[in-house]
Amino acid sequence: MSDAIKHECGIAFIRLLKPLEYYKEKYGTAFYGVNKMYLMMEKQHNRGQDGAGYASIKLDMDPGQRYISRVRSADPRPIQDIFEKINTRISKGLQEFPEKLNDIEVLKKNIPYLGEVMLGHVRYGTFGKNSIESVHPFIRQNNWMHRNLIVAGNFNMTNVNELFDNLIRLGQHPKEKADTITVMEKIGHFLDDAVAKLYKEIKKEGVSKYDASPLIAERINVAKILRKSTKNFDGGYAMVGMLGHGDAFVLRDPAGIRPAYYYQDDEVVVVASERPVIQTVFNVAYDKVEELDPGKAIIVKKNGEVSFKKILNPLERKSCSFERIYFSRGSDKEIYDERKELGGLLFPQISKLINEDIENTVFSYIPNTAETSYLGMIREAQNFLNRKKEQQILELSRKQDLDSDSLHKILSIRPRIEKVAIKDAKLRTFIADDSSRDDLVAHVYDITYGAVRKEDNLVIIDDSIVRGTTLKKSILHMLDRLHPKQIIVVSSAPQIRYPDCYGIDMAKLEDFIAFRAAIALLKENNQQELIDKVYHKCKSQEDFPKEEVVNFVKEIYAPFEQETISIKIAELLSPEKMKSKVKIIYQTVENLHIACPEHKGDWYFTGNYPTPGGNKVINRAFINYYEGRNERAY
Numbered sequence: 001m002s003d004a005i006k007h008e009c010g011i012a013f014i015r016l017l018k019p020l021e022y023y024k025e026k027y028g029t030a031f032y033g034v035n036k037m038y039l040m041m042e043k044q045h046n047r048g049q050d051g052a053g054y055a056s057i058k059l060d061m062d063p064g065q066r067y068i069s070r071v072r073s074a075d076p077r078p079i080q081d082i083f084e085k086i087n088t089r090i091s092k093g094l095q096e097f098p099e100k101l102n103d104i105e106v107l108k109k110n111i112p113y114l115g116e117v118m119l120g121h122v123r124y125g126t127f128g129k130n131s132i133e134s135v136h137p138f139i140r141q142n143n144w145m146h147r148n149l150i151v152a153g154n155f156n157m158t159n160v161n162e163l164f165d166n167l168i169r170l171g172q173h174p175k176e177k178a179d180t181i182t183v184m185e186k187i188g189h190f191l192d193d194a195v196a197k198l199y200k201e202i203k204k205e206g207v208s209k210y211d212a213s214p215l216i217a218e219r220i221n222v223a224k225i226l227r228k229s230t231k232n233f234d235g236g237y238a239m240v241g242m243l244g245h246g247d248a249f250v251l252r253d254p255a256g257i258r259p260a261y262y263y264q265d266d267e268v269v270v271v272a273s274e275r276p277v278i279q280t281v282f283n284v285a286y287d288k289v290e291e292l293d294p295g296k297a298i299i300v301k302k303n304g305e306v307s308f309k310k311i312l313n314p315l316e317r318k319s320c321s322f323e324r325i326y327f328s329r330g331s332d333k334e335i336y337d338e339r340k341e342l343g344g345l346l347f348p349q350i351s352k353l354i355n356e357d358i359e360n361t362v363f364s365y366i367p368n369t370a371e372t373s374y375l376g377m378i379r380e381a382q383n384f385l386n387r388k389k390e391q392q393i394l395e396l397s398r399k400q401d402l403d404s405d406s407l408h409k410i411l412s413i414r415p416r417i418e419k420v421a422i423k424d425a426k427l428r429t430f431i432a433d434d435s436s437r438d439d440l441v442a443h444v445y446d447i448t449y450g451a452v453r454k455e456d457n458l459v460i461i462d463d464s465i466v467r468g469t470t471l472k473k474s475i476l477h478m479l480d481r482l483h484p485k486q487i488i489v490v491s492s493a494p495q496i497r498y499p500d501c502y503g504i505d506m507a508k509l510e511d512f513i514a515f516r517a518a519i520a521l522l523k524e525n526n527q528q529e530l531i532d533k534v535y536h537k538c539k540s541q542e543d544f545p546k547e548e549v550v551n552f553v554k555e556i557y558a559p560f561e562q563e564t565i566s567i568k569i570a571e572l573l574s575p576e577k578m579k580s581k582v583k584i585i586y587q588t589v590e591n592l593h594i595a596c597p598e599h600k601g602d603w604y605f606t607g608n609y610p611t612p613g614g615n616k617v618i619n620r621a622f623i624n625y626y627e628g629r630n631e632r633a634y
Contacts, residue, residue, distance in 0.1 A: 158613025
């Protein structure tokens with residue numbers, strides 16, 4: 001994606017269902033789980049590079065022995081950093097007990113991180129908070145084993161203020177108004193309550209305080225705690241929780257906004273944000289990795305019992321389509337096919353703009369993540385040419401003019417595929433003033449001179465065009481040096497018109513080039529009053545309950561066809577003194593749903609938010625824009 005946008009986050013969960021001795025005997029190491037967790041996190045580094053964290057729980061430890069370990073890092077290479085720290089601690093421990101290398105009981109008691117329940121997390125910071133305090137997993141500590149709670153997740157709540165106020169009404173005094181803290185404290189409140197009630201019940205049965213502990217662990221109802229805790233959640237989430245005594249859960253939001261995949265056999269229960277991560281790390285087939293149903297939780301009890309419980313009634317399924325377009329790794333079979341289809345569906349628009357002149361058109365892509373959609377685009381160009389060749393051959397055959405030379409001429413025509421741009425990964429912008437920085441940004445990419453002729457169309461496909469900053473300041477300048485007749489920039493995603501509030505770092509309306517184009521068109525067409533009307537409508541709903549709020553910002557785009565807005569976007573993004581004409585093509589929402597039929601979360605394109613909190617966020621974003629407030633809407 002030429003405009004980098006950030007996405008939070010990636011989860012990895014492993015529950016070993018056998019004693020550690022089993023893994024030592026079968027796989028040659030008691031650190032089987034730790035090794036697998038490293039691989040799972042590394043395979044999801046695309047989902048977060050601002051921070052990483054790991055936590056583990058050891059089962060059945062005696063009082064006085066450490067049973068929870070956690071390590072976090074906000075280092076520039078956070079995954080490597082935390083596992084270097086883990087390795088250092090493990091190596092030090094092994095040096096202290098060289099004669100006990102095969103005594104798993106001794107190792108478990110004395111070496112940190114050697115647990116049966118493990119949680120990993122990779123993070124992108126969307127609020128500018130990249131300090132260690134913002135890195136998951138979070139721990140809610142207590143001297144009662146059962147009340148210790150560790151939480152990490154890929155989520156964002158739209159109603160964190162409401163949830164925060166609920167905690168205050170419950171008598172709590174949260175230390176921070178952040179959604180992760182708020183979610184953890186909400187679950188923690190009902191966990192405390194459940195443990196207290198169980199303790200009273202068990203005490204009435206005549207059981208001693210000491211003997212009550214294992215009975216609490218056995219009887220605690222995690223699903224019931226989650227149902228009470230999540231009653232007012234509004235957002236997209238896939239979150240993992242571990243209780244100090246060893247119970248664990250993974251919960252997915254009822255609209256299925258954020259992804260969660262799992263695999264289970266008699267050795268492990270594994271959960272990750274992406275399917276191919278599990279396939280690769282555990283060497284299992286595609287159909288063995290399943291998707292967690294929206295609104296459900298995987299619950300793994302301390303005794304290893306695994307169950308799937310409905311926590312929230314499922315809503316209309318709105319899985320994030322941006323996962324399919326860009327964020328998730330393209331090695332997933334379904335995602336790979338979907339991205340090719342996205343590229344292929346764009347070809348009719350491309351063909352129209354180049355007047356079907358394939359011979360004088362060069363096809364390429366920027367950045368590398370757009371390669372799969374590029375393959376789909378080229379496939380359709382080839383199909384188009386094949387149909388055209390078939391007609392020409394049949395026509396010549398009908399006229400009896402078909403000979404070897406004419407046949408060779410027809411068959412030799414093929415799409416011109418070139419690598420016209422290569423990113424210089426070593427180049428960094430280090431000068432503060434704008435003019436110098438812009439000049440450096442313009443040289444981030446190198447171009448392949450001579451690949452394009454002055455009579456050529458140059459078609460460049462991208463994953464999406466969000467802000468357009470890199471296009472205007474770098475890519476279009478660079479491509480113009482090739483002197484094509486026209487540059488057609490193609491986005492495999494539709495126009496991004498609305499903020500995301502479920503985990504993608506797209507929070508401000510004025511950041512979106514599509515919004516800026518629509519506003520410019522309204523002003524040019526003397527429809528300025530519509531901007532004022534939308535503002536007053538949004539303002540009138542400020543104090544409405546989120547369930548009653550309507551997305552009035554849709555009215556900003558209503559007067560214009562998508563193509564009209566695309567033409568305006570091309571105008572706004574064309575640098576001064578640009579010699580080549582610039583045109584921009586966006587995917588249609590209809591074609592997006594054809595390519596990704598099972599993932600219809602499209603609120604950033606359509607404004608159709610899957611939860612009521614989304615409408616409140618978009619109206620707040622418009623109010624911020626209108627009032628000149630440079631702040632997030634959630």
